[in-house]
Amino acid sequence: MADHIFRGTLEAQWARVQERLQAEVSEKAYSTWLAPLTLGDYREGRLRLALPTRFMRDWVSSHYVDRLRALWQRENPSVRTLEIVVQPPIVVRRGPEIADSPSIAASPRPAVQPVVAPPMPRTGPPASRTPERSYDDLLGQPDARFTFDGFVVGKSNEFAYAAARRVAESETPTFNPLFLYGGVGLGKTHLMHAIWHAIREREPQRRVLYLSAETFVNRFIQALRAKNTISFKEQFRGVDVLMVDDVQFICGKDTSQEEFFHTFNALVDQHKQIVLSSDKAPQELDGIEDRMRSRLSHGLVADIHATTYELRLGILHSKIERSKAKVPERVLEFLAHKIASNVRELEGALNRVIAHATLVGRETNLETAQEVLHDVLRAADRRISIEEIQLRVSQHYNIKISEMHSPRRSRSVARPRQVAMYLAKILTQCSLPQIGRKFGNRDHTTVMHAVRKIEELKVTDGAIGEDVELLKKLLQG
Numbered sequence: 001m002a003d004h005i006f007r008g009t010l011e012a013q014w015a016r017v018q019e020r021l022q023a024e025v026s027e028k029a030y031s032t033w034l035a036p037l038t039l040g041d042y043r044e045g046r047l048r049l050a051l052p053t054r055f056m057r058d059w060v061s062s063h064y065v066d067r068l069r070a071l072w073q074r075e076n077p078s079v080r081t082l083e084i085v086v087q088p089p090i091v092v093r094r095g096p097e098i099a100d101s102p103s104i105a106a107s108p109r110p111a112v113q114p115v116v117a118p119p120m121p122r123t124g125p126p127a128s129r130t131p132e133r134s135y136d137d138l139l140g141q142p143d144a145r146f147t148f149d150g151f152v153v154g155k156s157n158e159f160a161y162a163a164a165r166r167v168a169e170s171e172t173p174t175f176n177p178l179f180l181y182g183g184v185g186l187g188k189t190h191l192m193h194a195i196w197h198a199i200r201e202r203e204p205q206r207r208v209l210y211l212s213a214e215t216f217v218n219r220f221i222q223a224l225r226a227k228n229t230i231s232f233k234e235q236f237r238g239v240d241v242l243m244v245d246d247v248q249f250i251c252g253k254d255t256s257q258e259e260f261f262h263t264f265n266a267l268v269d270q271h272k273q274i275v276l277s278s279d280k281a282p283q284e285l286d287g288i289e290d291r292m293r294s295r296l297s298h299g300l301v302a303d304i305h306a307t308t309y310e311l312r313l314g315i316l317h318s319k320i321e322r323s324k325a326k327v328p329e330r331v332l333e334f335l336a337h338k339i340a341s342n343v344r345e346l347e348g349a350l351n352r353v354i355a356h357a358t359l360v361g362r363e364t365n366l367e368t369a370q371e372v373l374h375d376v377l378r379a380a381d382r383r384i385s386i387e388e389i390q391l392r393v394s395q396h397y398n399i400k401i402s403e404m405h406s407p408r409r410s411r412s413v414a415r416p417r418q419v420a421m422y423l424a425k426i427l428t429q430c431s432l433p434q435i436g437r438k439f440g441n442r443d444h445t446t447v448m449h450a451v452r453k454i455e456e457l458k459v460t461d462g463a464i465g466e467d468v469e470l471l472k473k474l475l476q477g
């Protein structure tokens with residue numbers, strides 16, 4: 001998509017993002033933190049939003065930026081980074097494009113109110129609020145769409161799904177922690193929010209806390225600065241279910257990690273349920289202590305694999321049903337086929353196709369879909385994930401995908417593994433150590449050896465040569 005986006009388009013998108021946000025967060029959180037946000041400029045994938053004070057910026061950056069970015073990306077997939085900047089209200093610096101935009105000038109911006117400090121749990125107790133309520137306000141808002149009903153189950157995620165359901169339905173921890181891991185955009189956050197909703201629905205009195213590891217770290221640092229670590233600790237120790245998303249973020253941050261470890265242990269000792277997510281398996285997490293690693297894998301580790309074509313198509317059908325839009329089956333199949341890397345991108349592509357059809361008032365066909373998505377498709381063509389390679393290769397050789405990570409060295413699994421490593425080398429941007437890590441934490445020299453071996457076999461062994469070519473074609477779509 002062009003770097004330039006018309007101001008009017010941007011404003012319309014912003015209005016929709018605001019509408020969604022308003023529906024998702026409490027009225028108070030919205031009026032305090034989000035209503036004062038103003039639309040800044042957009043350049044080369046970077047969108048700016050402004051707030052009047054540094055304090056507000058920090059708060060919004062640590063609590064809402066992920067959600068803001070996700071909502072923006074749904075509206076406009078070309079927005080890659082979101083920056084929140086301070087723009088003091090006195091010096092209302094308006095770029096010329098903003099100043100002459102009638103809708104910005106006319107839109108009723110809430111006056112910037114003096115900022116009230118964010119409520120700290122159990123310190124300034126607003127008497128009218130139930131404890132659960134303050135937890136909600138504090139720690140991000142679960143996405144209303146991320147429920148178990150809205151989650152499409154297939155081979156690649158059924159285990160994680162079943163485990164998540166079990167956690168949501170049991171009163172005492174069955175496995176602790178539940179550790180969900182998998183690549184980007186495969187539904188980890190969705191499942192965690194789904195647990196939140198399900199518990200809330202069944203047992204509203206249970207205190208379920210969901211937050212990203214990034215929020216955990218930011219709040220911990222704030223607490224350290226404010227010399228307020230006691231109430232920071234208390235806020236976590238009092239929950240029944242703690243869910244921390246993207247724990248890889250804590251790796252290598254020693255003090256935060258230490259604190260997290262204490263919190264974790266304290267809760268496990270009290271038989272409180274913990275759910276964690278990460279983009280890597282516990283053994284693959286770098287920069288954490290061994291005792292931590294072993295505790296993390298102590299409960300149930302459930303991985304979400306790369307999606308299959310059938311699952312992607314199922315997800316598209318489910319989204320279409322919900323949105324009531326009409327998109328021909330051929331276009332859906334095309335999308336499911338082409339956009340294999342992650343569900344978030346798949347959804348983004350579908351939204352774009354729907355938006356285009358709505359705008360031009362015509363039903364989409366394959367040609368227009370290809371046109372609308374040409375940049376996404378080009379990127380998808382270039383990007384093939386290691387998980388995808390592992391899946392295809394193991395399907396091709398009819399072995400379990402877990403053999404890709406296993407230490408077994410018998411020829412029947414070692415050769416396919418080498419083929420997968422070779423394909424990872426030629427089809428992705430990953431380095432040898434990165435590839436090694438994805439294959440059961442193998443050393444980069446093992447990967448190098450595999451690459452050489454397959455290069456050699458391609459010449460000397462016709463069957464291997466054919467396998468490799470076939471797999472390459474399949475993967476490149």
Ligand code: ADP
Pocket residue numbers: 146150151152153157182183184185186187188189190191315343344347
């Ligand atoms: P992750 O946290 O693993 O990066 P998310 O949970 O944020 O991924 O998922 C990205 C998007 O894809 C979300 O909008 C989510 O609803 C959607 N999604 C992922 N998996 C599924 C699924 N199995 N069924 C329906 N939607 C899904």
Ligand code: MG
Pocket residue numbers: 188189190245246
């Ligand atoms: Mg996530």
